[in-house]
Amino acid sequence: MIVNIQVLRAVAALMVVCDHILFDWHHSHGNTFPHWFNTTVGSAGVDLFFVISGFIMFETTRGRDTSPVSFLAKRLIRIAPLYWLLVIALAAKSYEHNPSHFDWEWLVQSLLFLPHVEGDMAGARFPSAYFPILFVGWTLIFEMFFYAIFALALVFRGSRYWRGSRYWPLVVPAFFLVMMSLADWTHSQYLGYYDHPIIFEFLFGMAIAAIPPKFRWWPLESVGVAIFMVAGGIVGLILGDLAFGEIRSARVFMYGIPAAAIVYGATRLERSGYVVRGPLLLSIGAASYSLYLIHPIFLSKVERLLDIFPPPDFLLAFAVYLCAVIGAVVLALLSYAFFERPTQHFLKRVLSAWPADGATKPARGS
Numbered sequence: 001m002i003v004n005i006q007v008l009r010a011v012a013a014l015m016v017v018c019d020h021i022l023f024d025w026h027h028s029h030g031n032t033f034p035h036w037f038n039t040t041v042g043s044a045g046v047d048l049f050f051v052i053s054g055f056i057m058f059e060t061t062r063g064r065d066t067s068p069v070s071f072l073a074k075r076l077i078r079i080a081p082l083y084w085l086l087v088i089a090l091a092a093k094s095y096e097h098n099p100s101h102f103d104w105e106w107l108v109q110s111l112l113f114l115p116h117v118e119g120d121m122a123g124a125r126f127p128s129a130y131f132p133i134l135f136v137g138w139t140l141i142f143e144m145f146f147y148a149i150f151a152l153a154l155v156f157r158g159s160r161y162w163r164g165s166r167y168w169p170l171v172v173p174a175f176f177l178v179m180m181s182l183a184d185w186t187h188s189q190y191l192g193y194y195d196h197p198i199i200f201e202f203l204f205g206m207a208i209a210a211i212p213p214k215f216r217w218w219p220l221e222s223v224g225v226a227i228f229m230v231a232g233g234i235v236g237l238i239l240g241d242l243a244f245g246e247i248r249s250a251r252v253f254m255y256g257i258p259a260a261a262i263v264y265g266a267t268r269l270e271r272s273g274y275v276v277r278g279p280l281l282l283s284i285g286a287a288s289y290s291l292y293l294i295h296p297i298f299l300s301k302v303e304r305l306l307d308i309f310p311p312p313d314f315l316l317a318f319a320v321y322l323c324a325v326i327g328a329v330v331l332a333l334l335s336y337a338f339f340e341r342p343t344q345h346f347l348k349r350v351l352s353a354w355p356a357d358g359a360t361k362p363a364r365g366s
Helices: 003-028 041-061 068-097 104-111 135-158 168-186 189-194 197-210 223-244 248-271 279-286 288-308 314-352
Strands: none
Touching: 003 041, 003 248, 003 279, 003 288, 003 314, 041 135, 041 197, 041 223, 041 248, 068 104, 068 135, 068 288, 068 314, 135 168, 135 189, 135 197, 135 288, 168 189, 168 197, 197 248, 223 248, 279 288, 279 314, 288 314
16 A cells, blocks of 8 residues: 555545535535635645556556456446446435436446436536536546556557567557547537546656656656655645636646656655554545445435535534534445445455456566
8 A cells, every 4th residue: 555645535535525515615605705715726636646646557557467358357347337326326316306307328338437418518518518527527427538548558558569568658649649530520510528647647646656766866756856846736736626627629738747746756655664653544545435436325315404404604514514524424434344445355355256367467567
């Protein structure tokens, strides 16, 4: 386990939770919402997740002859069970409420990690117009797209033409650019979803992991530079939010680059022996995926309660939302302990019963 990365996962998930809380608070209880809370910097937790994802995918396949099928199977085991469970639960509730207007196509698109496209989506607002049934799943659509392209890169790495080459990771940005070009050329509504600069944040993470472990150029390896990168990344997120707001094309600059700086600094600090030892943060980091998926459902219940009993002042509203954060974290920890982790262990045992693919054998040229 990469300790500092696990802590960053916890921070990223909590940032997203707080961002959604501030959004709900501002729009539902504006009379108690302080304007100095009016920020969307918490949404940068998504960008932090994307950079971490790119880093982990490269790091965990470095020096391993991982097959594309095995890679995709393990990622599906990690991502799908809890997400599918929550999507089906929400769909069942919607169907029970109004069976005649239930959108079966939307359900299929959600389960297959595809963007929801309905009618003429030209000029539709991204990403809200493309949300799956569980709206935070919009990021998983990008995740699965990245996994598919990364698996394709593993196919190239395993071919006789690329075997022994260190340049197989370049397949990933090449296919990103191809997909973005196809989106512009075909004007496809589906491909248009992936035509977003946010996908380059996965490449930032890959680039950080691609720096050889034995690379010891002092300016990149010093503790002082690592601390500067983390601090500068945090400041960059805040300044990016103030300067750009929610400009789609600027997101990779306002959040992506600062997030990459934070991930780089955190990994270099750990390599130098500096790790965060907070057990609670590490536990939340382990349960960060559960927290990310479950918190919107939990917060919707909190909002319904607050609609009935609206908070009269700032302090009471703050106390309620603070309790909501704690409640979401507790639910996530329970979900991880009693569903997510046992399900993953079971499915991994099933996967391990398949013929071995040599996933632990050293890969040439890695």
